[in-house]
Amino acid sequence: MRFDVWAPRATTVEIELPEGRRPLRAGKDGWWGAEVAEAGHGTPYSFVLDGDGPYPDPRSRRQPEGIFGPSMVYDHAHYTWSDHDWTGRDLRGSVIYELHIGAFTPEGTFASAIERLDHLVELGIDLVEVMPIVPVPGGRNWGYDGVDLYAVNETYGGPDGFKSFVDACHGKGLGVILDVVYNHLGPSGNFLHPFGPYLTGTQGSYWGEAVNLDGPQSDEVRRYFIENALQWLRDYHVDGLRLDAVHALHDRRATHLLAELSAEVDALSCALGRPLTLIAESDLNDPRMVTPLEAGGLGMTAQWNDDVHHALHCAVSGENHGYYGDFAGLQSLAKALTSGFVHDGGYSTFRGRSHGASARGVPGHRFVCCLQNHDQIGNRPIGDRLPMTALKLGAGLLLASPYTPMLFMGEEWGARSPFLFFSDHVEPSLREGESARRAREFEGFGYDWDAPDPSSEEAFLRSKLDWSELKDEEHWTLLSWYRDLIALRKAFPELADPRLDRVRVEVGPLDRWLILWRGSLCVIVNFCPDSVTLPLRGGTVILAADDPVSAGPKGLLIPGQSVVIYRSVI
Structure with a gap:
């Protein structure tokens, strides 16, 4: 077997094996390598640089003893896949479900998560988005302070465990999106510095040093991250990647890392014969993020859209503190539902400056939108979720919106467990x-x-889901509402239509109600506690969150804090 490692600053590099140390030979461009005939799948090893170490391999595929232990040879060919008929899952028209493997089930493993996949299928989910799974310090973590980016957390089940999870998802018709972090690495167990200039030594974001994407010797650093992305898509059969906080990628090159990655992933998609998705978490409100490469953009398939979340959250919760202050009032929600960005060049009070650009012409499926996600819950002091009534109202709008909807684990039944950091x-x-x-x-x-x-x-x-809640009528009723909404979205093409110029919103006086028009269908949300009568006659109620909904001579009577989906007569 051959071992290779990039260590341009070293004068000697050795590999430490159970039998002892062996020298590596210097190659081109700072690479070192050696053939070790007796090594193979399952062999532990580490590297010693100029007498210092031992260190795990920067491209370690397995860390069986955690981030401070030796690496282990892992041969992808040793796993036998059963998803040979899998042709992929397109983001367009899909509903995403975000989960944390450690908190999704009591056991917190890939194996136990597999046992809950039928729940997602019955809900109507198309893509499962898994929060980061790379090795982390200790036994519990959100995953965003990971190191050893090519490996899989052993606590969850290691590389074979993750492959089994992806295999099982594909067997049930579910695609898998993996959350990856390329803007920084964790402060603990990060042994990249001795090997080369992976980091710039300057503060790149609140979370740590900037990654060296455009400085001296950055070509190999860029390849480190791009090849990591390709590994997940190719060797783990993952269907897409969610790229964490791309606004914290500091890259002044003519071709941005994201554009380079997009081109590489597109080529891999052609070779594999299945669609591959790249979703950026971006705070920039820049439509170039999701503009195709051939049109001069960065080529991301989609991006998370916080503006839609914030506007929905304000409408259903009444909160307006901090950054929510710019999104209070149903007019902000109306703009979010019809324009994509609320901050499209105007002033942001939270930032103290103008922010964003118009998303005109961008199809709605390129925006992944949600009522809740790990950040928006977990970045609250006590990790509290939205109450059931707020979820009922918000889900009616989210799942009938022109965007790609995403749910956060447990949201569909109104889970009471917090999601703490x-x-x-x-x-x-x-x-x-x-x-x-x-x-x-x-x-x-x-x-x-x-x-x-x-x-x-x-x-x-405390952050683990309590699946026994599904035995309670209140939780089961909300779950049924989510199931019905997703089924309706897939039954009526108007509800999944991504063309923003075909979306119309009416807002009632004093922000009491809102109507979202999708062709001849409309989603009526009554936010106030009292019933309202709207001048809609001669149509049909398709779905209602609460009874009674009644038609009278003055129009349609909508109960307080309720949602009705109605087909009007054209």
């Missing part, structure tokens, strides 16, 4: 300072920050 740093300095760091991160957000200790096991255990 949790971590398990090994170093005392990181562990003890985590609470204070989180408080600093959210200064100015309008919260009285009094959060549980992220390092406590309790924060993690």
Whole structure:
């Protein structure tokens, strides 16, 4: 077997094997390599650079002892796939479900998550979005402080466990999107510095050092991340990637890393014969993010759209603190539902400057929108979710919107368990300072920050879903509402139509109600506690969240805090 590692600064590189150390030979452009005949699948190894180490392989495919242990040879050919008939899942027309493997089930493993896939199929989900699964410090973490980006967290089940999960999803018709982080690496277990200039040494974002994407010797750094993305799509049969916080990628090259990645993924898609999706989390409100490469854009398939989330959240919760202040009022929600971006060049009070550009001409399926996600729940001090009534109202609009809807695990039945920020740093300095760091991160957000200790096991255990809630009528009723809405979205083409210029919104006086028009269908949401009568006559009620909905001489009577989907007579 051949071992290769990029270490341009080293004068000697050795590989440490169970039998002892062996020297690697210097090659071109800072690469070192050696053939080791007796090594193979399952062989532990690490590298020693100029006598320092041992360090895990930057491209380690397996870390059986965690981030501080040796790497292990992992041969992808040792896994036998059963998804040979899988032809992929297009993002267009799909509904996404975001989950955290550790908190999705009591066991917190890939194997236990497989047992819950039928629930997602019955719900009507098309794509499962998995939060980061790379190795992290300790036994619990959101995953965004990962290292060893080519490996899979052993706590969840390791590389074979993840392949089994993807295989099982495909067997049930579900595509898989994996959340990856390329804008920074975790502070714990990050052994890239001795190998080469992967990081710039400057603060790139709130979360850590900037990745070297455009400085000296950055060609190989870019390949490190691009080949990592290709590994997940090719070797793990993943159908797409969600790219974390791409606004924190500092790249001044003529061809941005995202454009380069998009071209590579498009080529791989052609070779595999199935669609591959790239979803960017971007705070820029820049339509170039989702403009195709051939039109001069960055070529992302879609991006998360926080403006739609914020407007929906304000409408159903009544909150207007911090960044929500720019989205209060149903006129903001009307703009979000018809224009994509609320901040499309106008002034953002939270940022203290103008922000964004118009999304005119961008199809709605390129915006992934939600009522809740891991950030919007977990970045609240006590990780509290929206109450059931708010979910009922918001889901009616989200699942009838022109966008690609995404649900967060447990949302569909109104899960009461919070989703707290949790971590398990090994170093005392990181562990003890985590609470204070989180408080600093959210200064100015309008919260009285009094959060549980992220390092406590309790924060993690409290965040796990309680599946027994589905036995309660209240939770089951909300689940049925979500199922009906998703089924309706797939039954009526008007509801999935991504053309924003065909969407019309009416807002009632005093922000009491809103009507979202999708062709001859309309979604009527009564936000106030009292019933309202709207001058709609001669049509048909397709679906109602609550009874009674009645038609009278003055029009349609809508109960307080309720949703009705109605087909008008044209």
